[in-house]
Amino acid sequence: MYGIFMESVVIFKNYAGSRYIMVLFLLAxxxxxxxxxxxxxxxxxxxxxxSLLLLFFFPLFRKVFVRLMSGSGDTYYRVLWLIPTGVIIAxxxxxxxxxxxxxxxxxxxxxxxxxMAIAIMICGKYxxxxxxxxxxxxxxxIPQKVIDICDLMAPKEGEERIWAVFPTDLVYFVRQYDTxxxxxxxxxxxxxxxxxxxxxHEVMNHPTVIKLEALLELTREKHCTYxxxxxxxxxSGNPNELGLELLDTIEGYPVYYDPVAAKKMEKAxx
Amino acid sequence: xxxxxIPLLILWLLLIPFCIGLLxxxxxxxxxxxxxxxxxxxxxxxxxLCWLVAVPCILFVKYDSFIPMxxxxxxxxxxxxxxxxxxxxxxxxxxxxxxxIPKFSISDWIQNLSWEEKIGWLIFLGLVGxxxxxxFTLASFDGDDAEYVAQSxxxxxxxxxxxxxxxTGGTTSLDIRHALAVLPIWxxxxxxxxxxxxxxxxxxxxxxxLLPLTYMVYVEIGRHLLKKKPEQVPGFMILIALLQMFGxxxxxxxxxFFLTRTWQGKAVAANFVIPMTILLLLWIFxxxxxxxxxxxxxxxxxxxxTNMTAxxxxxxxxxxxxxxxxxxxxxxxxxDRKLSILIKAGMACIPNAVYMLLYLFLQxxx
Numbered sequence: 001m002y003g004i005f006m007e008s009v010v011i012f013k014n015y016a017g018s019r020y021i022m023v024l025f026l027l028a029x030x031x032x033x034x035x036x037x038x039x040x041x042x043x044x045x046x047x048x049x050x051s052l053l054l055l056f057f058f059p060l061f062r063k064v065f066v067r068l069m070s071g072s073g074d075t076y077y078r079v080l081w082l083i084p085t086g087v088i089i090a091x092x093x094x095x096x097x098x099x100x101x102x103x104x105x106x107x108x109x110x111x112x113x114x115x116m117a118i119a120i121m122i123c124g125k126y127x128x129x130x131x132x133x134x135x136x137x138x139x140x141x142i143p144q145k146v147i148d149i150c151d152l153m154a155p156k157e158g159e160e161r162i163w164a165v166f167p168t169d170l171v172y173f174v175r176q177y178d179t180x181x182x183x184x185x186x187x188x189x190x191x192x193x194x195x196x197x198x199x200x201h202e203v204m205n206h207p208t209v210i211k212l213e214a215l216l217e218l219t220r221e222k223h224c225t226y227x228x229x230x231x232x233x234x235x236s237g238n239p240n241e242l243g244l245e246l247l248d249t250i251e252g253y254p255v256y257y258d259p260v261a262a263k264k265m266e267k268a269x270x
Numbered sequence: 271x272x273x274x275x276i277p278l279l280i281l282w283l284l285l286i287p288f289c290i291g292l293l294x295x296x297x298x299x300x301x302x303x304x305x306x307x308x309x310x311x312x313x314x315x316x317x318x319l320c321w322l323v324a325v326p327c328i329l330f331v332k333y334d335s336f337i338p339m340x341x342x343x344x345x346x347x348x349x350x351x352x353x354x355x356x357x358x359x360x361x362x363x364x365x366x367x368x369x370x371i372p373k374f375s376i377s378d379w380i381q382n383l384s385w386e387e388k389i390g391w392l393i394f395l396g397l398v399g400x401x402x403x404x405x406f407t408l409a410s411f412d413g414d415d416a417e418y419v420a421q422s423x424x425x426x427x428x429x430x431x432x433x434x435x436x437x438t439g440g441t442t443s444l445d446i447r448h449a450l451a452v453l454p455i456w457x458x459x460x461x462x463x464x465x466x467x468x469x470x471x472x473x474x475x476x477x478x479x480l481l482p483l484t485y486m487v488y489v490e491i492g493r494h495l496l497k498k499k500p501e502q503v504p505g506f507m508i509l510i511a512l513l514q515m516f517g518x519x520x521x522x523x524x525x526x527f528f529l530t531r532t533w534q535g536k537a538v539a540a541n542f543v544i545p546m547t548i549l550l551l552l553w554i555f556x557x558x559x560x561x562x563x564x565x566x567x568x569x570x571x572x573x574x575x576t577n578m579t580a581x582x583x584x585x586x587x588x589x590x591x592x593x594x595x596x597x598x599x600x601x602x603x604x605x606d607r608k609l610s611i612l613i614k615a616g617m618a619c620i621p622n623a624v625y626m627l628l629y630l631f632l633q634x635x636x
Contacts, residue, residue, distance in 0.1 A: 017519030040556040041495070043601035044548065051597050068589065077522045078586060081540045082594040084548050086517070086525070087488075090509040091495050094502045110386070113505040117512055124516025127529045128404055132411045132521075139271055141409035141473035161439065172413055175420040175436060176469045179427045186437025187416040 004059035015077045020123035025085045028092025035095060045091060049083045056080060142173040145251040150178045152247055152255055153226045164226035165219055168205055184224055212237035220258065223265040227256045271470055278464040283479050286347060287312030292354035295368045296361065297568030302553065303369060306486035311572060313483065317456060318578035319346055324452040328431045336429040340462055390504025397511035398485055401529060405477035410530040418454050418534050422468035425458035446632045451584045453535040472533040480532050487545045494552050539583035546576050547591055555602045573618040581625045592622045
């Protein structure tokens with residue numbers, strides 16, 4: 001039980017991050033606990049969050065939650081979404097500002113609101129500085145190179161869907177743009193936490209070299225007619241000699257058509 | 271995307287939801303009948319309706335299931351929107367209008383505000399405008415988009431729901447875990463009706479709806495909490511907007527989800543459904559005794575619909591919302607010494623119980 005409790009502590013720490021927004025929240029919560037006289041508001045903004053917080057750390061609850069969520073505890077942090085952190089901080093701040101106004105006048109309230117706004121900026125972390133954010137290259141908000149590569153291989157109206165293989169850094173985006181392009185492996189192989197296995201991914205995911213012959217053996221078996229190779233790895237084997245046609249190189253990614261796989265598919269399906 | 275898409279987007283994302291939102295207005299107290307509340311109410315009907323149509327189609331039609339879903343859902347929402355307008359006109363003709371056209375103009379309203387409030391609202395609107403600008407000009411990478419965003423596109427392009435793996439395009443047995451959370455299907459529906467690529471819709475357009483919708487809920491929370499000091503509402507909203515922008519203390523917070531994964535069901539659940547539940551708990555329970563019996567039915571209906579909307583977004587929040595409503599009802603029961611609060615709150619969670627039973631039934635029968 002202690003181990004489960006400590007797991008919850010770690011999840012809470014990860015959720016709260018290294019910043020001090022949670023400190024602001026706790027201060028606001030304590031202030032409301034002492035100063036909020038309305039019993040219904042106390043119930044909603046003091047007792048309810050506190051009881052949910054206690055529940056979060058309660059090992060038996062975590063056990064039940066994990067069982068209900070089909071054995072996955074990865075999403076346990078979402079219990080913390082139920083605590084109205086933002087409303088409690090903002091409401092607590094307004095209560096402090098309001099009481100200052102009664103004692104010191106209207107400028108004290110204005111000053112307190114401004115101080116609180118600055119405190120939030122200092123204690124928090126600016127979302128637009130996140131490493132996951134980048135300038136949008138188009139309205140799809142996916143890398144333009146993916147769009148250019150997909151346009152190069154996409155089947156025309158009325159044609160059959162195609163199979164393709166993409167480097168791991170691009171697989172997330174391909175089917176957000178065009179679902180007529182089917183992938184031999186997708187995001188499910190790329191996420192290390194899921195530890196699935198796919199032989200094509202194993203060849204493509206080699207840290208330094210792509211063994212083209214081994215790759216083509218696998219892709220031709222699966223009638224995969226297009227290959228996009230990584231731009232930052234060595235290729236062992238000559239693509240031309242192995243029967244590949246280079247369509248284009250887009251931002252360093254060579255895009256190949258495989259006529260051998262196309263013929264194989266035609267033979268199999270007519 | 272062309273200029274022609276804009277009127278269609280306004281029609282399907284604003285006008286129709288607004289007309290549908292007129293439906294429960296009769297049962298909502300007059301002081302709460304505001305434009306934002308009507309739009310929010312519209313979505314609380316529109317999204318559960320999508321669930322009620324999509325899930326039977328997913329379970330019983332299988333291949334090409336999106337086609338009947340689109341037909342039935344279109345008919346139903348057009349009926350609901352027409353009913354909303356007709357009901358409003360009917361009450362208006364009877365001399366008991368459910369929606370009063372404000373006697374004063376926006377310029378009067380602005381003039382009635384103190385300069386402090388004017389500056390406050392301007393700063394808040396500036397912050398929201400900045401967030402919308404960033405939502406449009408910045409792309410945020412999230413691996414889950416390979417599932418959710420691709421799911422909408424697969425649905426539109428294959429006319430089939432949850433039988434094709436969004437990651438690869440291979441076929442699969444029905445994906446129960448995701449199939450009951452039909453928000454990607456609603457996005458696919460809007461994509462189909464507007465002719466807009468669903469990835470553009472999710473990444474570039476929906477933030478312009480979902481961000482303001484969330485702030486409308488927070489404005490109502492602020493108005494309620496600061497009823498006696500309305501001059502503090504702009505300050506409250508500025509802090510809320512700043513907390514969203516500076517709440518990225520980890521990748522797990524609801525604030526991070528709000529601005530980086532706005533279009534995903536879990537983000538909508540965390541930032542629209544949960545605050546809406548809190549607002550409704552405030553509206554239902556934190557009222558004066560004299561107000562208690564006047565038009566509270568509308569709030570209970572909206573609470574049930576909010577619970578159903580949770581199911582549209584993500585299965586987990588269906589369960590979490592029950593926890594929150596249960597905890598709130600328990601403490602409100604203690605505060606008011608009324609067992610009936612717990613019983614009524616339990617009844618509002620019946621949709622959640624039905625959803626969870628269906629989920630378990632489908633999981634076991636898989």
